[in-house]
Amino acid sequence: AAAELGRQAVAMLAQVRDVVVEHEDELGKLDAIAGDGDHGIGMRRGVDAAAAAGEAASGSSVARILLAAGEAWSERAGGTSGALWGSAVIAAGQALGNRETYSANDARAAVSAFVLAITELGKAEPGDKTMVDALLPFRDAFLTELDGGAPVDRALAAAAAAAELAAAQTAELRPLKGRARPLAEKSLGHPDPGAVSFGLIATRISHHIDS
Numbered sequence: 001a002a003a004e005l006g007r008q009a010v011a012m013l014a015q016v017r018d019v020v021v022e023h024e025d026e027l028g029k030l031d032a033i034a035g036d037g038d039h040g041i042g043m044r045r046g047v048d049a050a051a052a053a054g055e056a057a058s059g060s061s062v063a064r065i066l067l068a069a070g071e072a073w074s075e076r077a078g079g080t081s082g083a084l085w086g087s088a089v090i091a092a093g094q095a096l097g098n099r100e101t102y103s104a105n106d107a108r109a110a111v112s113a114f115v116l117a118i119t120e121l122g123k124a125e126p127g128d129k130t131m132v133d134a135l136l137p138f139r140d141a142f143l144t145e146l147d148g149g150a151p152v153d154r155a156l157a158a159a160a161a162a163a164e165l166a167a168a169q170t171a172e173l174r175p176l177k178g179r180a181r182p183l184a185e186k187s188l189g190h191p192d193p194g195a196v197s198f199g200l201i202a203t204r205i206s207h208h209i210d211s
């Protein structure tokens with residue numbers, strides 16, 4: 001079917017929007033502990049804009065849909081996480097190009113590009129208590145499952161579980177990057193908001209992926 005992968009991307013953006021809307025207050029409260037409290041509203045603005053822009057571009061290639069969505073996400077979210085998510089969504093789209101279906105290798109390339117965009121732009125290291133602490137275990141679990149012959153949907157489910165676990169484990173870390181750093185002691189015992197939102201989004205996508 002024409003633009004099949006684009007259609008899936010638009011559907012996925014709607015899922016991302018829905019899960020963020022459901023958790024907006026929780027994410028804001030988590031960010032208020034040691035950050036500036038805007039992770040819920042920022043993510044909400046970003047995903048609303050991204051889902052709308054993706055839908056407006058529907059019928060085009062997955063790369064164009066995710067370019068429109070990522071640009072809208074960065075612009076409208078404001079904040080560090082919006083810029084990171086926007087660039088990652090664009091990079092995943094570029095990896096998929098104008099494909100209409102994807103192979104396990106395409107999924108591998110898209111996930112790798114998504115993570116690389118965030119580490120290159122944000123330059124956080126593992127243990128800095130950022131979303132990177134959920135992203136790297138996510139990517140590693142995804143690639144390991146695919147290497148073991150798992151289909152994409154199963155690999156994604158395992159990767160999402162790894163991301164949620166890793167996000168919860170950031171509670172033990174002191175933030176070394178981002179706005180939470182000056183209030184590092186307050187943050188101890190609470191997970192990083194960006195890691196938590198990533199885990200929630202990964203899990204939602206894993207429940208809705210067609211493969």
Ligand code: ADP
Pocket residue numbers: 031035036037038039042043078079080081082084118121122123124129130131132177178179192193194195
């Ligand atoms: P802001 O910090 O600008 O208010 P948000 O509250 O939306 O933006 O997002 C905060 C989240 O961004 C943090 O919880 C962390 O996961 C993530 N973050 C902050 N700085 C970085 C970075 N340099 N690299 C990766 N993630 C980061």
Ligand code: MG
Pocket residue numbers: 031035036037038039079179
């Ligand atoms: Mg914030």
Ligand code: MG
Pocket residue numbers: 036038079080
């Ligand atoms: Mg902010």
